[in-house]
Amino acid sequence: MASISSRRLAKELREIQAEGCPVGISLVEANDFSKWVFTIQVMGDSLYQDEVHTLQFRFDPQYPISSPAVQFVVTDGKQAPIHPHVYSNGHICASILGNEWSPVLSVIAVCVTLQSMLASCKKKERPADNDRYVKHAPENPKKTLFHYDDDTV
Amino acid sequence: MPRRVPTVKDLRVKLCYICREEERADDPTQEGPPRAWTHPCSCTLIAHEQCLLKWIQSSQSTATRAPNALKCPQCGTAYEMESENTIVLRGLALGNKVLQRVGRYMTVFGAAAAIGVVGTSIYICLTAYGAWAVKRFIGEEMFNIILTDDPVNWPWSAYINLPLLPLSLILSRFKSSSSSMVIPLLLVWPPSSPVGDASKRLFDFWTQPENAARLSTMSLLPGGRSLLSYWPPPPMFFGLIGFPIIRSLYNKCFAHLYFKLLGTPLPAPRRLPRAGLRFNEGPFVIRIRAQFDEAEGQEEAERAQADAHQRQLAQEEAAAAAAEAALLGAGDDAAPAAGENPDANAAAVEAAEQLIEVDASSLGRRIGGALIVPAIASAMGDALLGLSRHSHWLRLFLGVRGAGMGAGRMPLPPWGRYALTASDKTWSQLGVLQQARVGLRLVMTAFLGGSRTWVDSDPVWWRNGVGFALFVAAKDCIQLLHLWLAKRELETRRVKDRDFTGVDVRELDLLVPGRFK
Numbered sequence: 001m002a003s004i005s006s007r008r009l010a011k012e013l014r015e016i017q018a019e020g021c022p023v024g025i026s027l028v029e030a031n032d033f034s035k036w037v038f039t040i041q042v043m044g045d046s047l048y049q050d051e052v053h054t055l056q057f058r059f060d061p062q063y064p065i066s067s068p069a070v071q072f073v074v075t076d077g078k079q080a081p082i083h084p085h086v087y088s089n090g091h092i093c094a095s096i097l098g099n100e101w102s103p104v105l106s107v108i109a110v111c112v113t114l115q116s117m118l119a120s121c122k123k124k125e126r127p128a129d130n131d132r133y134v135k136h137a138p139e140n141p142k143k144t145l146f147h148y149d150d151d152t153v
Numbered sequence: 154m155p156r157r158v159p160t161v162k163d164l165r166v167k168l169c170y171i172c173r174e175e176e177r178a179d180d181p182t183q184e185g186p187p188r189a190w191t192h193p194c195s196c197t198l199i200a201h202e203q204c205l206l207k208w209i210q211s212s213q214s215t216a217t218r219a220p221n222a223l224k225c226p227q228c229g230t231a232y233e234m235e236s237e238n239t240i241v242l243r244g245l246a247l248g249n250k251v252l253q254r255v256g257r258y259m260t261v262f263g264a265a266a267a268i269g270v271v272g273t274s275i276y277i278c279l280t281a282y283g284a285w286a287v288k289r290f291i292g293e294e295m296f297n298i299i300l301t302d303d304p305v306n307w308p309w310s311a312y313i314n315l316p317l318l319p320l321s322l323i324l325s326r327f328k329s330s331s332s333s334m335v336i337p338l339l340l341v342w343p344p345s346s347p348v349g350d351a352s353k354r355l356f357d358f359w360t361q362p363e364n365a366a367r368l369s370t371m372s373l374l375p376g377g378r379s380l381l382s383y384w385p386p387p388p389m390f391f392g393l394i395g396f397p398i399i400r401s402l403y404n405k406c407f408a409h410l411y412f413k414l415l416g417t418p419l420p421a422p423r424r425l426p427r428a429g430l431r432f433n434e435g436p437f438v439i440r441i442r443a444q445f446d447e448a449e450g451q452e453e454a455e456r457a458q459a460d461a462h463q464r465q466l467a468q469e470e471a472a473a474a475a476a477e478a479a480l481l482g483a484g485d486d487a488a489p490a491a492g493e494n495p496d497a498n499a500a501a502v503e504a505a506e507q508l509i510e511v512d513a514s515s516l517g518r519r520i521g522g523a524l525i526v527p528a529i530a531s532a533m534g535d536a537l538l539g540l541s542r543h544s545h546w547l548r549l550f551l552g553v554r555g556a557g558m559g560a561g562r563m564p565l566p567p568w569g570r571y572a573l574t575a576s577d578k579t580w581s582q583l584g585v586l587q588q589a590r591v592g593l594r595l596v597m598t599a600f601l602g603g604s605r606t607w608v609d610s611d612p613v614w615w616r617n618g619v620g621f622a623l624f625v626a627a628k629d630c631i632q633l634l635h636l637w638l639a640k641r642e643l644e645t646r647r648v649k650d651r652d653f654t655g656v657d658v659r660e661l662d663l664l665v666p667g668r669f670k
Binding site: 004007008011012062064065066098099100101102103104105106145 | 170171172173174198204207208211215217218221226227
């Protein structure tokens, strides 16, 4: 019997394939149940017009009890969007990826949340402590204990 | 059938919001045993009981997620849990929480305690050393009278003075000469009164009427007592006046000798080099670099020097790096320093000094040398005592007396009591003139006589001090000799000249080619 994690991911994948992704989001790669890759684009008027960013999900066997590790891909010429909650190494400071993660969320729900996070951005800038963070950041963003201080952006 | 509110059991299709598995009530192909479902909140989310419990348990085990563990992620309704949460378990949980808090305080207190323990042990070591040093220096007899081995008897000042003693000794090594240790010892101890049993015995002895009577008949200053009993000088008097005079005389003599021998004036009192301290510990070089500017230096001059200083530091740094790489050759350090001095002779002396310094600049050597001072003083004092058996004059000079208390003689009581018992009237009965006289007497005894116990005991401190002075003089002389020899060696250095044995004559461009084979 497959694990809860892979059965749930299989179901999420079936739904994506059946219903398609929301506008601006498309599945690039989902060869297994440990890593999925999406492209994400902000539709309509925003600071991120015509920018396409790549979002990577990594799942551990405890998914959905434990949150997926989500980050923007910054290799192969790809870049993380310039945003006050996105570090230049692709790590994202968002509470739903940390202590506010809930199994009721899904991969698509996370994508949509991040898409709206970009869409509502007022000013393109890196987080204030970007350099310091990037220098010492762990490879897996889940290992970082983010301090979620600003809910407005 | 009465209408009722539906429950999770009444749903046709159940979808777990956690694992996303579906269960259809009308699906006969359902595999496996039926699983328990739960609807824990006020919205439409439902879940397998097992999935939800797993989620709650997992969330509760992470401190940052714990606040969200027991509520619905959609409607925020708090989950109500039913469990065998007995009083015992709740008690244990509470206890755990309390312990956690206490543990945090423990961390802080523990750290403080650790610092305290380390500090205390350092303090104890310093104090023990101080007591040892005093014992060595003033002799066992005096030590037993004014300090004793038992810390219970110590006056409060001892707890400050004793631990400061090793520190001042070590510090003195980093200033000018090593001879300054006598000062703290001499200034600290004289006014102290006997302590412990000795004090009690003294007091009992001198409060007996016949003895007290004897006291009042004795006069304080010369007369009644032979002049010799005032030799050696009282420690405080000596420390304040005698010692500085002798030291400056000695320094003058030494400078004179230095000039005679080396042909260059003694450099200004050795102060710390501007680049800080440098210790040569075999494979390691320890540098302690701090700004020890002379106090009298004008600020502007200092600022002007700052740049040059920086450059010098940089050079030194480079030199040090090179030296360390090249196994710290002596020449590396000597060469640039010698080049700075315009006077060739002085330069040679400086170079020689540096040569010697390379082998004499270990930190351990300095500190160890400082801490061994009391032992040296004591040993020299003993040696002098031994010599004095053969010389009457030396015996007079050292003021050797038999052991005071040991010989059954009572030392005189401390100065305060003595001065007051000198008159049989009370203070108020005295006339103004008499009051002034007693007051003056008090001051004079304190200054000239120190504690009477000091005066009447065998002056171990005196012969130890003299012995140590001799040791310092001898050490300085040996250093001077070393310096002189090193300088002479430097000056007479020549590279040995050889002929061209083994070289083909034809390869040499000679003045008169034909004359060589």
